[in-house]
Amino acid sequence: MRSILFATDFSTRSDIALTRAAELAARFDAGLVLLHVVDDDQPASDVVTFANIAEERLDAMCRALPRPVRVRTCPLVARGDPFAVIAGVAEREQADLVVVGAHRRQTLRDVFTGTTAERVIRTGSRPVLMASSPAAGPHKGAVIGVDFSEGSRNAVNAARSLGLIEDLPIILVHGYRSVAKAQMQFVNIDSESIVKQVETDVSKLMSAVSAEMPEARLGRKPERIAIIDADPCTAIAQSVEATSADLVIIGARGLNAVERLLIGSVADAVLRKITCDVVVIPPAAASGK
Numbered sequence: 001m002r003s004i005l006f007a008t009d010f011s012t013r014s015d016i017a018l019t020r021a022a023e024l025a026a027r028f029d030a031g032l033v034l035l036h037v038v039d040d041d042q043p044a045s046d047v048v049t050f051a052n053i054a055e056e057r058l059d060a061m062c063r064a065l066p067r068p069v070r071v072r073t074c075p076l077v078a079r080g081d082p083f084a085v086i087a088g089v090a091e092r093e094q095a096d097l098v099v100v101g102a103h104r105r106q107t108l109r110d111v112f113t114g115t116t117a118e119r120v121i122r123t124g125s126r127p128v129l130m131a132s133s134p135a136a137g138p139h140k141g142a143v144i145g146v147d148f149s150e151g152s153r154n155a156v157n158a159a160r161s162l163g164l165i166e167d168l169p170i171i172l173v174h175g176y177r178s179v180a181k182a183q184m185q186f187v188n189i190d191s192e193s194i195v196k197q198v199e200t201d202v203s204k205l206m207s208a209v210s211a212e213m214p215e216a217r218l219g220r221k222p223e224r225i226a227i228i229d230a231d232p233c234t235a236i237a238q239s240v241e242a243t244s245a246d247l248v249i250i251g252a253r254g255l256n257a258v259e260r261l262l263i264g265s266v267a268d269a270v271l272r273k274i275t276c277d278v279v280v281i282p283p284a285a286a287s288g289k
Contacts, residue, residue: 001028001162005095007035007086007120010057013101017131018061020277021099025069027138028163032065032073033093034058037082051077087124095126096162102132102275117271121252121282127158130271130278133246139277141169141223141245145236145266146209148174151251155281156217159249164279169223171245174209175235176201176227202227233269240276248278 006021008014018034025032036054040047058075065073078085090098100117117130142165146152159165178198205227215221228235236248252267267280 001030001096001164003031003033003093003095004097004099005033005035005086005090005093005126006099007037007082008058008061008101009082010036010054011101015101016134017099017101020129020131020133020135022065022069023135023137024097024099025072026066030072030096032069033089033095034061034073034075035086035089036077037085038077038079039082040079041081047079051079083119083123086120087126090124090126097279098124098126098128100128100130102130117278117280118268121267121280125282127162127279127281130280132275132277139164139168139247141171141243142247142249143171143173143236143239143243143245144213145232145248145250145270146172146174146212147232147266148208148212149251151281151283153212153217153251155249155251155279156213158281159279160217160219164247165219165249168247169245170218170220171224171226171239171243172209172213172222173226173228173232173235173239174205175230175232176205177231178229198229231269232266233273236270237274240274246276248274248276250278250280252280252282 001024004021004025006018008018021032024030036058038047038050038054054077055075058077062070062073062075076089078089086098089095098120100120117128121128142159144152144156144159144165178201206225209225209227213222226235226239228238230238236250239245240248248270250267250270252265270278271280
């Protein structure tokens with residue numbers, strides 16, 4: 001990882017995320033861009049005023065960073081649509097990773113506009129880390145969602161190339177809904193037969209996940225493979241809660257706006273519900289575009 005873009009709105013959530021951006025910059029000797037975007041959809045005099053204030057605040061943030069990080073940090077104030085500008089600056093700076101703060105949970109509003117991280121992912125093509133907790137050091141463990149798609153395979157490849165899962169204990173998680181179990185319960189098949197069928201299904205899925213994510217792809221043997229009878233987001237959440245993992249890695253599928261509104265996506269759900277750090281690899285980043 002050579003370049004990190006940290007986008008801030010000067011909220012407490014962003015301040016928390018800055019600790020992770022700085023930790024990553026220090027760990028990888030990476031350049032760090034501190035970006036604030038002033039929305040230009042307001043009176044010109046206000047735009048100028050807010051831009052001046054933002055420059056002062058970014059300078060103060062830079063001065064507060066540890067010196068090894070500070071000397072590789074560049075503050076930047078830009079004007080325009082925040083999400084489009086973040087994506088554009090990430091491309092221009094060739095950022096390996098975009099770091100943003102956790103979103104404020106506003107359910108009704110989010111349905112129509114999406115969270116900050118979601119909108120950055122939709123607009124851009126760079127991996128995005130939504131940092132939710134102060135960084136006391138490197139991550140302790142990673143939960144990786146596996147759905148047998150190209151997106152999840154490429155997400156692992158991207159996370160490895162960035163060094164995000166180097167030496168971390170890894171838990172592979174696949175969430176599924178047991179159709180056979182539901183059907184057998186519906187026709188009143190005895191519980192012993194249902195248990196055997198579930199065990200068979202889980203065994204097959206364990207083998208499938210192992211084949212999908214071999215040691216050669218992960219760089220090591222996973223600590224555990226979890227097959228959970230739940231939707232993917234719930235399965236990931238349960239795995240995070242049951243372990244010391246503090247990083248989730250998933251691939252985005254690139255659903256269009258209508259598809260997201262009607263059926264949502266695993267990435268959207270994880271960003272809204274998971275309370276630890278989450279890295280999402282968008283399709284364009286995963287395909288190397």
